[in-house]
Amino acid sequence: MLNNIGLPGLLLIAVVVLVLFGRGKISSLMGEVGKGITAFKKGVREETEEAAKSLESARDVTPEETGRQKDEA
Template sequence: MLSNIGIPGLIIILIIALIVFGPKKLPEMGRAVGDTLKEFKKSTRELTSDDDSEKDKNDRS
């Protein structure tokens, strides 16, 4: 579904978001989304590293 948007669609979405939220609120929202993605990636890495360490412990036993 999202693969069909393209560049013109992204521009339209950005313009609509700018109109709805305003130029002052948009950077704050972008920062919040970036922080959320960073935390999600961090927790995903921690989960996968925990799984790998458990597999190593089981292989050694």
């Protein structure tokens, strides 16, 4: 259904949205969308950093061998 929408269709949709909501409302809406995208990126970055820290701490959980343990083995 959406495969057949070309440039004229997109322009028509943009004009209808502009008429329905007005320029000021669209501007504030786009500002909110931008804030949402920024918050999403920040959340993803924080989660990635947290996962990296968790992975680093889980990487080395086995105790190191001491000289005495090597002799006993």
